[in-house]
Amino acid sequence: IGRALITYCETQARVGGFGSVSLYTNARMTANLRIYPRLGYVRTGRGREDGFDRIYFSKDLTSA
Known part of the structure; x- marks a missing residue:
């Protein structure tokens, strides 16, 4: 389900x-x-937000 949601997004x-x-x-x-x-x-990146340790990601859609 997670992959389907990412693909949809x-x-x-x-x-x-x-x-x-x-x-x-x-x-x-x-x-x-x-x-x-x-x-x-x-x-x-990485940082704390709302008390949670977050890991940030990005994907370039122009080369895919």
Whole structure:
């Protein structure tokens, strides 16, 4: 289901004319930390937000 949601998000972003997609996950979600790079996402940062340790990712949609 997660991959389908990511694919849908990327498709809608392309249709909307966006050149990239950004997302974040909790650092404790280790499965997410493995899957996002496999789907073409690049880690762009890390920080605390609302008491959570966040890992930020981005994917360039213009070269895909």
